[in-house]
Amino acid sequence: xxxxxxxxxxxxxxxxxxxxxxxPGDPAILHPYLPCATFRRRQPSSDLPVKTSELWKPxxxxxxxLLEKLDPKRLPNHVAIIMDGNGRWAERRHLPRVAGHRQxxxxxRDIIEACARLKxxxxxxxxxxxxxWTRPQAEVEFLMRLLREYLKRELPAIQKNNIRLxxxxxxxxxxxxxxxxxxxxxxxxxxxxxxxxxxxxxYGGRAEIVDAFNTMLQQARTNGQSEYRADxxxxxxxxxxxxxxxxDLLIRASGEMRVSNFLLWQIAYAEIYVTETLWPDFSRAxxxxxxxxxxKRERRYGGxxxxxxxxxxxxxxxxxxxxxx
Ligand code: FPP
Numbered sequence: 001x002x003x004x005x006x007x008x009x010x011x012x013x014x015x016x017x018x019x020x021x022x023x024p025g026d027p028a029i030l031h032p033y034l035p036c037a038t039f040r041r042r043q044p045s046s047d048l049p050v051k052t053s054e055l056w057k058p059x060x061x062x063x064x065x066l067l068e069k070l071d072p073k074r075l076p077n078h079v080a081i082i083m084d085g086n087g088r089w090a091e092r093r094h095l096p097r098v099a100g101h102r103q104x105x106x107x108x109r110d111i112i113e114a115c116a117r118l119k120x121x122x123x124x125x126x127x128x129x130x131x132x133w134t135r136p137q138a139e140v141e142f143l144m145r146l147l148r149e150y151l152k153r154e155l156p157a158i159q160k161n162n163i164r165l166x167x168x169x170x171x172x173x174x175x176x177x178x179x180x181x182x183x184x185x186x187x188x189x190x191x192x193x194x195x196x197x198x199x200x201x202x203y204g205g206r207a208e209i210v211d212a213f214n215t216m217l218q219q220a221r222t223n224g225q226s227e228y229r230a231d232x233x234x235x236x237x238x239x240x241x242x243x244x245x246x247x248d249l250l251i252r253a254s255g256e257m258r259v260s261n262f263l264l265w266q267i268a269y270a271e272i273y274v275t276e277t278l279w280p281d282f283s284r285a286x287x288x289x290x291x292x293x294x295x296k297r298e299r300r301y302g303g304x305x306x307x308x309x310x311x312x313x314x315x316x317x318x319x320x321x322x323x324x325x
Contacts, residue, residue: 066288076248078122085254085278098142103280116161122196130204162194168240169203205264212238253279
């Protein structure tokens, strides 16, 4: 029998939320071990408005002009964001770093709502990395408090927007109160059918891959498979993000050209967009900039460009015709 991760909490109303690895030596992980069918594909394009401006009322002329440029039928399925620059934002204003985090949460709230209105199937936010524990204790505690405040205050809006919350990362080290709130929020939103809001918390991309491998090895040992070989699909289904599409677009605020151990496996073919804007200054308009830029990109997945392939097909066709002729 294939071993399953062990449930550590939150089985209510038939929905299972938080699982621990079946190997007691392994770290607990914060993702519901869901089958792959959880991701709802983008609605058929007939359901989407012709103009993106029908999705939200532009707050100003800039937003209105940007919305006009966006093609609602070619939006990414999954946007992942590294919300960086809170500290610098605060320092530039001679404020304590935590003021930057507080403003950062306001930005996160706006962007979550905007993405839900754009009907993006999935948005992942990097809220707290495993490396972030090395920050001063007061800052770490403040970040945890902010997250709890956010959940408490925004849960009704999350529900209203039909958003489904999912947390990825390791459980160990997170305060019990935070875990409890997260469990409640994921439980409450578990049957929502709109955007998946994935919050990476105590998250590390390498740790995620290590956890996936350990689960797979444990399963192979239990099944007595000495010749076990992993493949890409099996690895993907053991990651915290199992069942979600890979990010199409990775946005990084504050200008740093790094991926910072974020979704290392999943961003293999993501388009990367780095903006100088510090996260607290990021806005719906800056999100639209990123999406418009994404729509200009040609995604080749290691292949050739469409024009190049067309050209090749054309000359190959001519060559074949000549050979036949
Ligand atoms: C990086 O800025 C930001 C963080 C470590 C925390 C980000 C978290 C939030 C904005 C809260 C998230 C909330 C929700 C609702 C998901 P930094 O402090 O590293 O900035 P710096 O590089 O300028 O010092």
